[in-house]
Amino acid sequence: MGSDLDDSSESGTEMSNESTEPKNKEQPEQGAHSEIVASHYNKLEDRGLFARKKSNIFHLRNFNNWIKSVVIEEYSNLIKQRIPLGSPFRVLDMCCGKGGDLMKWISAKATHLICTDIAQVSLEHCESRYNSTNNPEKERRKVEFFAADATLQQLRTKYKDPSMRLHLVSCQFAFHYSFESYKQADCMFKNAAECLDEGFYFIGTIPDANEIMKRQRLAMADSFGNDIYNITFQCDPNNPPLFGAKYNFQLDEVVNCPEFLVHFPTFEKLALKHGLRLREKKRFDEIFDKYKVPRKFLLERMQALETYPQSSGRGMQHNDGPRKDATQYRHAEEYERQLSANQFFRVGTLSQKEWEAATLYLFFAFEKMKTTYDAVGKPIYS
Numbered sequence: 001m002g003s004d005l006d007d008s009s010e011s012g013t014e015m016s017n018e019s020t021e022p023k024n025k026e027q028p029e030q031g032a033h034s035e036i037v038a039s040h041y042n043k044l045e046d047r048g049l050f051a052r053k054k055s056n057i058f059h060l061r062n063f064n065n066w067i068k069s070v071v072i073e074e075y076s077n078l079i080k081q082r083i084p085l086g087s088p089f090r091v092l093d094m095c096c097g098k099g100g101d102l103m104k105w106i107s108a109k110a111t112h113l114i115c116t117d118i119a120q121v122s123l124e125h126c127e128s129r130y131n132s133t134n135n136p137e138k139e140r141r142k143v144e145f146f147a148a149d150a151t152l153q154q155l156r157t158k159y160k161d162p163s164m165r166l167h168l169v170s171c172q173f174a175f176h177y178s179f180e181s182y183k184q185a186d187c188m189f190k191n192a193a194e195c196l197d198e199g200f201y202f203i204g205t206i207p208d209a210n211e212i213m214k215r216q217r218l219a220m221a222d223s224f225g226n227d228i229y230n231i232t233f234q235c236d237p238n239n240p241p242l243f244g245a246k247y248n249f250q251l252d253e254v255v256n257c258p259e260f261l262v263h264f265p266t267f268e269k270l271a272l273k274h275g276l277r278l279r280e281k282k283r284f285d286e287i288f289d290k291y292k293v294p295r296k297f298l299l300e301r302m303q304a305l306e307t308y309p310q311s312s313g314r315g316m317q318h319n320d321g322p323r324k325d326a327t328q329y330r331h332a333e334e335y336e337r338q339l340s341a342n343q344f345f346r347v348g349t350l351s352q353k354e355w356e357a358a359t360l361y362l363f364f365a366f367e368k369m370k371t372t373y374d375a376v377g378k379p380i381y382s
């Protein structure tokens with residue numbers, strides 16, 4: 001078994017040719033961590049805007065939100081080019097949390113929105129957040145909120161109309177929880193794929209296992225990170241299994257939870273089993289490079305980057321927050337030197353440690369293939 005999770009390798013538990021199900025059936029107990037994850041997210045307080053602004057990861061959160069905004073906008077536009085004007089645009093936000101993407105769905109003019117998450121408290125928050133929004137389409141938009149474990153339960157049976165066809169399924173910062181076991185990941189893909197209409201999309205964001213492995217090797221330790229994030233392996237990093245490759249992820253005071261590495265070739269193979277063909281895979285730094293100019297206005301409006309230096313001087317902090325460490329902005333100063341900029345130099349940037357945390361992630365998009373059925377009712381995708 002290979003020692004890394006490089007995309008090119010078929011490392012990890014041996015896989016059969018026919019399916020992605022590992023031949024090694026020694027699987028962890030199904031969903032053993034789901035409760036831990038649900039209880040962690042249920043306990044997360046919704047800190048007010050003031051507290052969020054003072055947070056060490058204020059810009060990182062905004063940056064992640066900007067990434068989601070641009071990809072949701074891009075895929076919603078693609079969909080709207082293909083469906084007749086005025087026809088329904090149906091979205092499933094799988095693992096929606098407290099509804100961080102609600103406004104994005106409203107802006108995208110989704111006409112039917114299903115929000116689901118394992119964490120009941122988060123979901124209630126999401127629903128009341130939606131109810132408190134005021135938007136012109138609200139009266140006409142259909143919305144559904146329900147709690148479910150997307151790695152163990154069939155979501156379709158919980159929809160008001162289980163025969164519904166979706167145009168977009170989104171799973172942001174969550175699919176990796178299903179990589180606890182083959183069965184859970186398979187169930188999560190089934191949920192993502194089964195109601196998706198032919199030619200439409202499943203999009204999401206997950207930690208980039210290659211990047212995590214690269215950093216682990218560089219650190220030559222089971223635990224590594226910086227002041228705002230930490231990863232501690234809870235499996236052998238030299239021999240991670242395809243499923244159940246557990247590590248603990250800590251992000252400032254926001255996340256402290258067991259997560260699982262997503263071996264991308266396995267992820268892609270499992271997706272194909274459900275009729276999902278990979279359309280796009282991009283690390284967050286690549287998304288940033290692609291959209292930083294065309295979506296600059298949104299970058300600024302969402303305060304996804306901080307201005308360096310602040311008017312009050314180098315290394316000073318935004319918005320009443322604590323003073324920042326100037327060593328975190330060497331890249332900005334280097335950029336200034338390259339530009340031979342004058343004294344009015346200002347740049348939008350993230351601190352080194354926030355950038356390191358942001359670039360742990362990647363974006364993916366799949367397209368649902370054409371589905372026909374053989375004589376025994378088995379789906380054939382083409």
Ligand SMILES: C[S@@+](CC[C@H](N)C(=O)[O-])C[C@H]1O[C@@H](n2cnc3c(N)ncnc32)[C@H](O)[C@@H]1O
Nearest residue numbers: 041095096097100118119149150172173174177
């Ligand atoms: C990092 S949060 C992301 C929330 C939201 N998608 C966003 O981007 O703001 C991960 C979410 O996944 C949810 N989650 C984790 N495991 C899940 C499961 N098995 N079924 C459904 N939701 C799950 C958690 O409760 C949490 O709300």
